[in-house]
Amino acid sequence: MMIPTKKYAKAAKIAPKGFDTANEFFEFVFNDKEIIWMGQNTNHLHKENQIRDAMLSCVESREYAKYPPPEGFPELKKLILKDLNLEDSDILITAGGTESLYLCMNDILEPHNNVITCDPGYLIIDNFASRFANEVRSVPIYSSENGYKLTPELVRANMDENTKIVVLIDPLNPLGSSYTEEEMKEFAEIAEENDIYLLHDITYKDFARKHFLAADYAPDHAITIYSFSKICGMAGLRIGSIIGASNIISSVRTILINDLGTNLIAQAGAIAALKSKDDWIKEVITTTRNNQKIIKEVVDEIPGAFIPVYPSEGNMLAIDLKGTGINPTEMVEYLLERKIFVRQGTYTSNRFGDNYFRVSFSIPEEQVRTFVKEFRKAIDFLRKN
Numbered sequence: 255m256m257i258p259t260k261k262y263a264k265a266a267k268i269a270p271k272g273f274d275t276a277n278e279f280f281e282f283v284f285n286d287k288e289i290i291w292m293g294q295n296t297n298h299l300h301k302e303n304q305i306r307d308a309m310l311s312c313v314e315s316r317e318y319a320k321y322p323p324p325e326g327f328p329e330l331k332k333l334i335l336k337d338l339n340l341e342d343s344d345i346l347i348t349a350g351g352t353e354s355l356y357l358c359m360n361d362i363l364e365p366h367n368n369v370i371t372c373d374p375g376y377l378i379i380d381n382f383a384s385r386f387a388n389e390v391r392s393v394p395i396y397s398s399e400n401g402y403k404l405t406p407e408l409v410r411a412n413m414d415e416n417t418k419i420v421v422l423i424d425p426l427n428p429l430g431s432s433y434t435e436e437e438m439k440e441f442a443e444i445a446e447e448n449d450i451y452l453l454h455d456i457t458y459k460d461f462a463r464k465h466f467l468a469a470d471y472a473p474d475h476a477i478t479i480y481s482f483s484k485i486c487g488m489a490g491l492r493i494g495s496i497i498g499a500s501n502i503i504s505s506v507r508t509i510l511i512n513d514l515g516t517n518l519i520a521q522a523g524a525i526a527a528l529k530s531k532d533d534w535i536k537e538v539i540t541t542t543r544n545n546q547k548i549i550k551e552v553v554d555e556i557p558g559a560f561i562p563v564y565p566s567e568g569n570m571l572a573i574d575l576k577g578t579g580i581n582p583t584e585m586v587e588y589l590l591e592r593k594i595f596v597r598q599g600t601y602t603s604n605r606f607g608d609n610y611f612r613v614s615f616s617i618p619e620e621q622v623r624t625f626v627k628e629f630r631k632a633i634d635f636l637r638k639n
């Protein structure tokens with residue numbers, strides 16, 4: 255018997271040149287320990303700190319032989335809510351923002367609904383939405399006219415009576431754009447007036463200079479997606495959470511997948527990460543922002559290249575190469591051959607992928623200096639070829 259093709263079935267991950275599958279590619283980059291990791295917005299600036307110690311002692315205790323409490327350790331739940339100042343909200347611990355996003359789409363959407371997202375954006379969100387909704391309205395935002403972000407005006411222009419979720423990735427992967435308080439208030443009004451949900455993905459929140467939570471302005475219409483992958487440097491541990499009003503989270507409880515709970519070692523690390531945040535965050539942010547300046551200086555020297563959103567409020571930015579005549583995919587391949595992993599635009603955009611590539615920079619400064627050197631050479635080489 256054949257399993258019918260899913261309507262959303264499309265390669266969520268594209269295999270780069272020279273690899274049969276995306277997995278093969280990732281194994282290749284993962285196993286080469288010399289590769290400079292600027293391709294996944296991960297954070298490589300944490301040292302031998304409390305996060306690592308907490309996980310090591312969890313391993314030593316061998317407590318991982320037990321299952322954790324299914325919704326997450328209450329201590330961790332409390333710490334996350336305190337971190338966001340959302341103590342009145344409800345929360346579930348998940349295996350990352352990714353699981354939280356899926357649960358949200360699964361729980362809220364009806365087959366006749368549509369979802370508003372933006373392009374560029376984080377495409378797996380569109381994919382998840384398309385599994386449960388009739389339509390995903392991916393609004394083109396790659397323009398200075400709208401500040402390279404989904405504005406309240408664009409949302410109003412694209413919504414109708416079947417719109418159920420507006421996705422706000424804030425700061426936005428890949429561009430680093432972020433929302434002002436005024437914009438957040440307006441989104442909240444839209445959500446309340448129309449009784450729809452703001453899915454606020456705050457994966458990169460702590461890199462932003464200023465940040466406003468949708469949940470503060472529309473507490474009954476906001477769902478917050480939280481991740482330990484980026485600021486806490488814990489991407490490989492796969493841990494995050496989903497936060498919302500108690501009626502929303504109670505509804506999510508009915509469709510959980512991870513019924514036996516989330517990785518216990520990761521939770522130990524996450525607890526330590528939040529408890530020790532004041533000890534490490536300043537250094538992470540200072541290095542990340544300084545690295546961004548180094549990248550900006552070199553891009554400014556290159557005729558035809560520009561950074562659409564500067565400063566980026568995240569730990570990544572896009573470098574637009576359209577005016578140089580260089581294909582971003584060739585740039586990505588060139589850099590990978592020099593052991594620098596960055597991402598082509600097509601990974602985060604269906605429409606504008608040929609304009610830019612994305613680099614992330616929560617990495618040691620000397621690695622950014624290597625990138626800058628190779629990037630300059632790449633421009634000269636690829637312009638001639």
Ligand SMILES: Cc1ncc(COP(=O)(O)O)c(C=O)c1O
Nearest residue numbers: 350351352376427457481483494
């Ligand atoms: C906007 C956004 N949301 C969610 C995620 C995934 O987060 P997690 O590692 O917690 O699953 C990413 C990862 O890059 C992201 O860019």
